[in-house]
Amino acid sequence: MNDPLNFTGKSVLVTGGSSGIGNGIAHAFASRGAEVIVTGTRPDEGDFLESEDSDFTGLTYHQLDVMDRDAPDALAAQIGAMDVVIQSQGTVRYGREEFAREGWDAVVDVNLNSVMDVARAFHAGLAEKDGAMVIISSVAGFKSTMGTPAYAASKRGAVGLV
Numbered sequence: 463m464n465d466p467l468n469f470t471g472k473s474v475l476v477t478g479g480s481s482g483i484g485n486g487i488a489h490a491f492a493s494r495g496a497e498v499i500v501t502g503t504r505p506d507e508g509d510f511l512e513s514e515d516s517d518f519t520g521l522t523y524h525q526l527d528v529m530d531r532d533a534p535d536a537l538a539a540q541i542g543a544m545d546v547v548i549q550s551q552g553t554v555r556y557g558r559e560e561f562a563r564e565g566w567d568a569v570v571d572v573n574l575n576s577v578m579d580v581a582r583a584f585h586a587g588l589a590e591k592d593g594a595m596v597i598i599s600s601v602a603g604f605k606s607t608m609g610t611p612a613y614a615a616s617k618r619g620a621v622g623l624v
Contacts, residue, residue: 470495472545477501477526477580481516483598484550491546492520499541501526501551528576529568534583543587549577550598552617560612573616577623597623 474491478484480502492498499522502510507523510516524541527533528551553572559565577597588595599620606614 467494469546472496473541473543474498474546474548475501475541475544475584476548476550477528477576478549478551478598479521480504480507480510480518480523481514482550484548485516487548487550487598488521489517491548496546498522499524499544501537503527528579529571531575531579534576534580538583538587543590543593544584545588545591545593547580547584547588547593547595548598549580549595549620551576551580552598552600554610554613556609558609560610566612569610569612570616570619573613574619574623577620581623597621 469491472495474488474496476484476488476491476498479488479500484500488498488500498520500518501524503525504510505525507516507518524537526537551572553569555565555569560569581595584595587593597620600617602610602614603617603621
């Protein structure tokens, strides 16, 4: 019987997998046999603090600054075709920062524009391997929270990309 949770021999990329939900997802795939690459904005995995709950055991780390619109293409060229791409990158700006143009643009660039950039960069490789892409959004994409309009709008937009 074929085990749908056996990822032995499969390559998985988790953008935003350096911490939080993405890191948990990365470890779940690794525990099921996948070779997992995670990305984060810092140059090296050693730049993450112990208190940030970033665990890179069994994972391969690559820097990916999704604010650089060419970075996903460069990463795709470097690591090649993936069987699975999980997009878990995200940011929010509190303290009404999203009401200013700079805060709005930064949140939308990470939570929405970069999702499409990564999708474009890895689409051909996923098609080649009959792979899959999963976009992690937020409940805020369905019910916004006060004070974070860019977060809610961008997470709703990410839902629409699926």
